[in-house]
Amino acid sequence: MPARLTTAPGMQSEIFAPTTPPPVWAPLTKPLNQCRVGFATAGGIHRRAQKPFHTAGDYTFREIPIDTPSSDLMVTHGGFDNSDINKDVNAMLPIDRLRELAAEGYIGGLSPVLIGFMGGGGNVDKFRQESGPAIAKIFQDAQVDIVLLTGGCGTCHRSATIVQRAIEAVGISTIIIAALPPIAKQQGAPRIAAAHVPIGSNAGEPNNREMQTAILKDSLQCIVEFDHFGQMRMLPYEYRHNV
Numbered sequence: 244m245p246a247r248l249t250t251a252p253g254m255q256s257e258i259f260a261p262t263t264p265p266p267v268w269a270p271l272t273k274p275l276n277q278c279r280v281g282f283a284t285a286g287g288i289h290r291r292a293q294k295p296f297h298t299a300g301d302y303t304f305r306e307i308p309i310d311t312p313s314s315d316l317m318v319t320h321g322g323f324d325n326s327d328i329n330k331d332v333n334a335m336l337p338i339d340r341l342r343e344l345a346a347e348g349y350i351g352g353l354s355p356v357l358i359g360f361m362g363g364g365g366n367v368d369k370f371r372q373e374s375g376p377a378i379a380k381i382f383q384d385a386q387v388d389i390v391l392l393t394g395g396c397g398t399c400h401r402s403a404t405i406v407q408r409a410i411e412a413v414g415i416s417t418i419i420i421a422a423l424p425p426i427a428k429q430q431g432a433p434r435i436a437a438a439h440v441p442i443g444s445n446a447g448e449p450n451n452r453e454m455q456t457a458i459l460k461d462s463l464q465c466i467v468e469f470d471h472f473g474q475m476r477m478l479p480y481e482y483r484h485n486v
Contacts, residue, residue, distance in 0.1 A: 264431035266472035281354035285362030285403035287320030296361035302369035304360035322363030322396035331449035359409035362402025371393035375409030404430035439481035
């Protein structure tokens with residue numbers, strides 16, 4: 244008779260073992276220069292005239308018209324160092340770089356609105372059942388082909404990945420540009436790109452236009468090249484935040 248492998252029937256480990264959600268995958272079917280691109284960030288970015296996020300936990304989101312000047316954007320988030328975003332919002336929401344890529348013809352166009360939300364301490368059920376589907380519908384109605392996302396703190400990456408999966412589920416190809424890629428991977432991100440940057444500068448060093456553009460282009464290229472769920476690429480860019 245085989246030996247019993249437990250000391251007591253029904254005993255469970257007290258160590259939490261997370262499970263990765265099932266795959267969700269929308270392949271890209273157009274060249275980049277024909278794709279309309281959107282962007283969503285869980286980093287707490289909104290227009291100065293909009294209601295700030297509740298920093299203790301907030302599942303609402305703000306629509307940001309694509310023609311909004313970057314100087315009209317700000318961050319409300321208590322879960323990570325905001326100083327890089329305060330120097331240059333493009334470090335988390337690269338709105339200027341996106342407009343430049345569209346003007347260059349590298350991408351076909353841009354969503355009429357981008358999305359900002361505050362993912363720190365977020366209500367998982369609300370993001371899955373309400374905010375994620377609502378954001379996905381905005382991009383779907385705008386006939387967007389690609390959405391890129393960023394997240395700030397650890398729970399931001401969780402919330403951003405939940406929203407990413409909702410967008411992917413309606414047939415839009417997505418990628419998260421992560422500062423904490425293991426969290427995005429465990430939460431079931433369809434595609435992940437990550438540079439060697441601190442939290443708060445997922446899209447590149449503040450005021451470093453060359454790095455921000457390269458991270459965006461490489462992330463978009465990942466969407467072209469990745470052929471199955473869960474792939475991740477570390478990008479060859481490094482920035483250290485000197486405190």
